[in-house]
Amino acid sequence: MNSDEIKDAIYQLGHNARTAAHQLAQLTAEKKSDILRAMATSLRADTAAILEANAKDIDAAETKGLTGAMLDRLKLDADRVDAIAAGIEQVADLPDPVGEHLEKISRPNGIEINKVRVPIGVIGIIFESRPNVTSDAAVLCLKSGNATILRGGSEAIHSNKAIAKALQSGGEPAGLPAGAIQLIPFTDRESVAVLAGMDKYLDLIIPRGGKGLIETVVSLARMPVIKHYDGICHAYVDRAADQDLAVAIIDDGKTQKPSVCNALETVLVHKDIADEFLPKLKARLDQRGVEIRADEATQKIIDGTTPAEDADWVTEYLDLIIAVKVVDSTEAAIEHINTHSSQHSEVIITTDDAAAQHFLTAIDSACVYHNVSTRFSDGEEFGFGAEIGISTDKLHARGPMGLKELTSYQYRITGDGQIKDKARQDALD
Amino acid sequence: MNSDEIKDAIYQLGHNARTAAHQLAQLTAEKKSDILRAMATSLRADTAAILEANAKDIDAAETKGLTGAMLDRLKLDADRVDAIAAGIEQVADLPDPVGEHLEKISRPNGIEINKVRVPIGVIGIIFESRPNVTSDAAVLCLKSGNATILRGGSEAIHSNKAIAKALQSGGEPAGLPAGAIQLIPFTDRESVAVLAGMDKYLDLIIPRGGKGLIETVVSLARMPVIKHYDGICHAYVDRAADQDLAVAIIDDGKTQKPSVCNALETVLVHKDIADEFLPKLKARLDQRGVEIRADEATQKIIDGTTPAEDADWVTEYLDLIIAVKVVDSTEAAIEHINTHSSQHSEVIITTDDAAAQHFLTAIDSACVYHNVSTRFSDGEEFGFGAEIGISTDKLHARGPMGLKELTSYQYRITGDGQIKDKARQDALD
Incomplete structure (x- = not known):
């Protein structure tokens, strides 16, 4: 296919999706749940076909030399397919966000304004190698009344097609x-550009993947993008901290699952307790095999650290490495975090409520x-039942995004003939 | 100044604004109101300087050949400056949206999640010839705790500088x-590109102006844009309409102020009442001097219309022209509107509640x-007290945007040492 044909094909998907979105917006909660359950059943029934498709992707990936975590992300087995189906059933059971009355405004002129939650419309999802995203993202969008156009990476194309087919053939x-759930069959870069320009x-595009992918989508997109960037998360150990509690929170934040965006990357310690606290922290981090990148003050208190460089304060290690710095005050900690963090998640450990509040x-x-x-x-963990990601944006959705964050709103206004200027019309007679 | 110097200067404004935003987020409602009132006083005191600056802009505009509405939009006089100051005082009196508790989630593990309204941060406003936007936009952003970087058009540069100076010197x-309110002193196109890329x-950019300006900002922006596009607004006169009420609503929508985005551009009439209704509508529109662009069915019922072309169904006339079409059903009206409207504002006129609900x-x-x-x-009219515009976007803010729509939210989570995996830590001992 040449460029024009690819563009035409993707625009056709767009047109289909818009039509489907208007239909989806009218479906009842029960109907959407029924569809979702039928999709889960279909996915389980198609397990053999999905695994066969996945085997092609795995073969191609191994030929390319992919190994370890990269290959594992791509790989499906019967349990993983079943887990995807179970995920759909969980979403089917969640409350429907659409139609919720958010606000009622009664105006002196007698008009009643109802602010009601409605779907966003058509959402584009651009993702990389995990084939489960095909289902996870489409299903959350469907539950919230939105049509999706999915564009997955080339590594998972066969798996993605098989999953999308199972969802469509079960759901329809x-x-x-x-047109409610559509997968773009092209995996070249041009298809990203077409989608982002459409x-x-x-109405919205969500890139799910690494920084490079997000940057590309941001620079191309003509519609809103919700970004899930890095988590450069900080713990600040205040001078009034319960030190054992601080050690536990830092250990959990850094080592329980280092590869995720809500893991800790930097620890700031108040100077008044640094002499006592840092050796305790070091002992625990040593048990976990964590490398410490330390500022000068920290190096003077504990041995066996690596000197921190400027880049360490803005690095998402996603690994057993942590940056540690001594600060003069809560204010200095706040200043450091507001300058260096990715605005994802931060914690203060203290027994001083005023410091915590500040x-x-x-x-x-x-x-x-x-x-x-x-x-x-x-x-x-927030009780949203499911999440499409954690937004590092401040517009529309911030932090964990559940079903409500996949909706918009509409004002429905009723009255009995209110017009802006009645006197002007009366003057006509 | 060369390109690099312009870029450096604008990035310096960005840095100042970010610092100011962190300070603004901490100001109390009272403090912000005091600042706003001081700004209003300063603006009134600077009336002579502002009018002197405005005279330079008017001179330059007249030399360029500007006349009529264009020139009027640019022109200030003592009353207009006073109205801008009065607008600031009105905003000072509005309730502060920042700090509002939006939701409280108590989790089974004992953590308490508070969703709290916070400022967005730094907002860029790009606008065209009206100098009052310098104050109106900056003041709404300030009330909602945001820093602003303003970039006005070249025609109003002297007026904008004088107004910004009055706000700063009064507020500080x-x-x-x-750094809370800053005006970019450059009016070349490059400064728009630098701002949109910063x-x-x-955190957000709002273009206030014509479609060309919005398109430019959308294509350049790397951060969220809230767009205020056209209003191609529709009235649908159902077969069960109160016809006098329909005439009154269409007259008001089209003729009371044709130049605004919430004015009507298209009327759809149910076929069952078209013979009776269209002559009544024509009689009223004739009194107002409105030209009718009619589809074939309408042309058969009333004389003296202009045949509608395809473009008429997607044109925002902003003038005494209206497109009229006969439709077969409510469903056909919905289909036409969802295909052709700009998703701004539409009305059904009917006494049939089921049709209205649909x-x-x-x-x-x-x-x-x-x-x-x-x-x-x-x-x-919605009771928001003030508005920064009417969003035709579906993300973050839709429809009229008041102070709340200029805010984001943050989750503040408190507990007593909750960690994700306690067993894993206990196993260490």
Whole structure:
């Protein structure tokens, strides 16, 4: 296919999706749940076909030399397919966000303004190698009344196609509108550019993947983008900290799952307790095999660290490495965090409520914790039931994004003939 | 100045604004109101200087050959300066949106999640010839705790500088942080590109002006843009309409102020009442001097119309012209509107509540009315106290945007040492 044909094909998907979105917006909660359950059943029934498709992707990946975590991300087995289907059933059971009355405004002139939650419309999802995203993202969008256009990476194309086919063929007999879930069959870069430029049909685009992918989408997109950037998360150990609690929170934040965005990357320690606290922290981090990148003050107190460089304060290690710095005050900690963090999640550990309150209100990040591990920044942990990601944006959705964050709103206004200027019309007679 | 110097200068403004934003987020409601009142006083005191600056802009505009509405938009006099100052005082009196508790989530593990309204941060406003926007936009942003970087058009540069100076010199002694309100002194196109690319410092950009300006900003921006596009607003006269009420609503929507985005551009009439209704509508529109662009069915019923072309269904006339079409059903009206409207404001006129309900839920526009003029799509009319514009976007803010729509939110989470995996730590001992 040449460029024009690719563009035409993607615009056709856009047109289909817009039509489907208008139909989806009218479906009842029950209908959407029925469709989702039918999709889960279909996915399980198609397990053999999905695994066969996945085997092709794995073969190609091994030929390319992919190994380890990269290969594991791509790989499906019967349990993983079943887990994807179970995920769909969980979403089917969640409350429907659409139609919720958010606000009622009664005006002196008698008009009644109802602010009601409605779907966004058509959402583009651009993702990399995990084939489960095909289902996870489409299903959350469907539950919230949105049509999706999915564009996955080339490594998972066969798996993605098989999963999308199972969702469509299971959903459509149950009432899924044609065009509600569509996968772009092209995996070249041009298809990303076409999708990102298609503001005629796309209301939102969500890139799910590494920084490079997000940057590319941001620079191309003509419609809103919700970004899930790095988590450069900080713990600040105040001079009034319970030190054992601080060690526990830092250990959990750094080592329980280092590869995730809500893991800790930097620790700031108040100078008044640094002499006592840093050796305790070091002992625990040594047990976990964590490398410490230390500022000069920290190096003077504990041995066996690596000197920190400027880059260490803005690096998301996603590994057993942590940067440690001694600060003069809560204010200095706030200043450091507001300058260096990615505005994802930060925690203060203290027994001083005034210091905690100051920290909670002065930190400019999505999630700010007092005496709680940053690892709780997660849609499930927040009680959202599911999440499409954790937004590092400040517009529309910030922090964990559940079903409500995949909706917009509309004003429905009723009255009995109110016009702006009645006198002007009466003057006509 | 060369390109690099312009870029450096604008990035310096960005840096100043970010610092100011962190300070603004901590100001109390009282403090912000005091600052706003001091700014209003300063603006009135500077009236002579502002009018002198404005005279330079007017001279230059006249030399360029500007006349009529264009020139009027640019022109200030003592009354207009006083009105700008009075506008600031009104905003000072509005409730502060920052700090509002939006939601409280108590989790089974004992953590308490508070969702709290916070400022967005730094907002860029790009606008064209009206110098009052310098104050109006900056003041709404300030009230909602945001720093602003303003970039006005070349025609109003002297006026804009004088107004910005009055706001700064009045606000700063009252506690306005330096960098909270800044005007870019450059009016070349390059400064728009630099601002739109400065995602390091800008959280949001709002273009206020014509379609060309908005398109330019959308294509350049790396941060969220809230767009205020055209209003191609529709009235649908159902077969069960009160016809006098329909005439009144269409008259008001089209003729009371044709130049605004919530004015009507298209009327759809149910075929069952077209023979009776269209002559009544024509009689009223004739009194107002409105030209009718009619589809074939309408032409058969009333004389003296202009045949409508395809472009008429997607044109924002902003003038005494209206497109009229006969439709077969409510469903056909919905289909036409969802295909052709700009998703701003639409109205159904009917006494049939089922038809109204169907229309209200099926139309995909920001504001959908039942028996009310679309001219009420306005922040003041919605009771917001003030508005920065009417968003035709679906993300973050849709429809009239008041102070709340200039805010984001943050999760503040408190607990007593909750960690994700306690067993894993206990196993260490």
